[in-house]
Amino acid sequence: MEVILLQRIGHLGQMGDVVSVRDGYARNYLLPQKMALRANKENLAQFEAQRVQLEANNLEQKKEAEAIGEKLAGQSFIAIRQAGDTGQLYGSVSPRDISDVITEGGFTIARRQVVLERPIKELGLHDVTISLHPEVSVQVMINVARTQDEAERQAQGEDVTVIKDEAIELETFDPDAEEHGGSYDAEESSEEARE
Template identity: 55%
Template sequence: MRVILLERVQSLGQMGEEVTVAPGYARNFLLPRKKALRATENNRDFFQKQRAQLEATSLKKKGEAESVGKKIADLSVVLLRQAGEAGQLYGSVTARDIAVAVTESGCSITREQVEIPQSIKIIGVYPINITLHPEVSVTITANVARSDEEAKTQATAVKNGRPLGAMPPATADDEEKKPRRAREAKPAAEEASVEGEAVSAEASAEGEKKPKKAKKAKADKAEGEAA
């Protein structure tokens, strides 16, 4: 589906650009959140008339995001969880959990603004990127521990130079658990490539069938003449 971006969208483009996205991504995320419009002539005219206002609104939101960013730039949220002796959590810490912890600290954010490749499943102190605006992001820390005492010990160790925990890469299971809008956000180029390969394969198959049909027709004709 072709859409006109009403603001900068990471991995898609800048305000005013027309891009091709998966229909589900447009219907479930971009359109209802007013981040884009369907690319029609009427909407193109509408965008041009509203562009100055949209840019002013975006600039205002950016300023508000920068203000929030300054407040949480050095924030460390503590999330207490039960875990085994080796530190493996009985459960996990998700983007939603981190968003709730940050909101409780006084700055409201949503889970969509929390960027983690997959849920945290081991105690430790982790760097977490928070996207407050398409052009504003900050990094906070999530201190996952079994008790307040352990959280303090981990924080002290990090302050003394211990590296932060490394976020493990996303797995196939984590991809399936992502919101549908995230799974549907496939690059248009990838979809176009797949469609192109399918068309090419069909054309190749048709090309192979034609010589066989021609040979069969000749054989039938020869049999008829012999008869």
């Protein structure tokens, strides 16, 4: 289906371009969202009559998005999730979760504005792109942690997902230690183990 774009769409083109898209994409997304019109003589004439107004609206929306982007860029938000000892999440952090966390932080973001290349499925710090306008995108940091304390430690650069293998030292009982009624001495047992 041929459509006239009413705004810039990253992978399709600029405002006013006549592009060919799949019928389902046009009927289910572009037309209901008022991002495009069917390309016919009447709609081309209507678009040309409204072009100046549409460009002015687009410019105004872009300025608003840039103002919000300046405040939002570089912000860090914490998402608390359950995870295993290795840092693997029980589930994932979705665009809806990210938009909810950012909205709780004082910015109004719709889930369709969150651009994720792949789902977030592990603890840690993750860069996420927020598309405020087709021409304005900013990066935010999503700190995925099990607790608030863990999130603070991650923000300082500590890796909370590493399971430290502690060497198990063999301990021997020292019956000559009178103070405690006998004691375990790990140093002697490790020296004996080396010999």
